[in-house]
Amino acid sequence: MAAAGEEKTVSDYIVHHLTNLTYGKLPEGFERHDGDTVAAGGEWTFAHGADEIAAMGFNAVHVDSLGWSIGLGLVFCMLFRWAAVRASADAPSGLLNFIEMIVEFIDNQVKDTFHGKNKLIAPLSLTIFVWVFLMNLMDLIPVDVVPELMLFAGVEYQKIVPSTDPNITMGMAIGVFFLMLFYSIKVKGFGFVRELTMNPFNHWAFIPVNLFMEVVGLLAKPFSLGLRLFGNMYAGEMIFILIAALFGAGVFWLLPAALLQLGWAIFHILVITLQAFIFMVLTIVYLSMAHEDH
């Protein structure tokens, strides 16, 4: 658990596990952890610790979240391409059968909820479901394995669950939000403006009130969508880390901590699937609302 040669407290351990590997631009004149001062014009580098991340501000990317999420996206694409190439009228077996089951499940789900005419919705839902599920699945890997291996390889921070990073979940939610706006305008045209201004009070004097209420309602959708996934995964990860910290509390804690870890992991299998499913269903529902013309 602790790095060799220095004493680490529980909160150091937790903070270390909750810090992203950040690559960003340090401002001019900033004094780094080893005493160097950043040269004129700033410097693009990996951050060491919270103060350097704070100094980077907006000019920073979370390399680990980006890498893991794109990697998992590639896993999804290759796996489903593998299945699509082999799909035939014969009885499928094993993995192929499993993938056909997922596709069919999503297809039924979309048919049940979405009543408009749009070829994008089913593939979008499939992508969201499997991708979010894979990102959440990283939560089930024991919390110390990858960060410690990476530490061994010289990388200081590594947070392997992309959906515990609000940037990733809010990014996806904003993507869904733009699709909602796009289809609202495309399907309803001017009707979208009328929906925003003439609902729920159908009178010109109430236009500001209506506009305010509808815009708040519209903006709340992507916000709650992204934060729900983030909050669930963050809380789950937090509890995993706390149980892992129990292992350091003494020999007597080994067995209870192992049992707790196992129990929470089994419960978490339900949570990660459910959250991926909810993200997908809400996306379909929101896009379905964007297609409904009154």
Added chain:
Amino acid sequence: MEMIYIAAAIMMGLGGMGAAIGVGILGGKLIEGSARQPELASRLQGTFFLGAGLVDAIPIIGVGIAMYLIFVVAG
């Protein structure tokens, strides 16, 4: 600093209480609905899990933030 523990306790307690009432009502209605129309039971179950997941999110988020407060902010 001690106030943080009280804040965390309230956060977990009230969040859990509300969600427990919500899931209780939800489960009761599920049983009621599937007793009336057993052929709809599987579809109702899907919707039930969706609702339970939506309700579940709030206390879990509360527990996560409370744990963060207890062990990182106060600890």
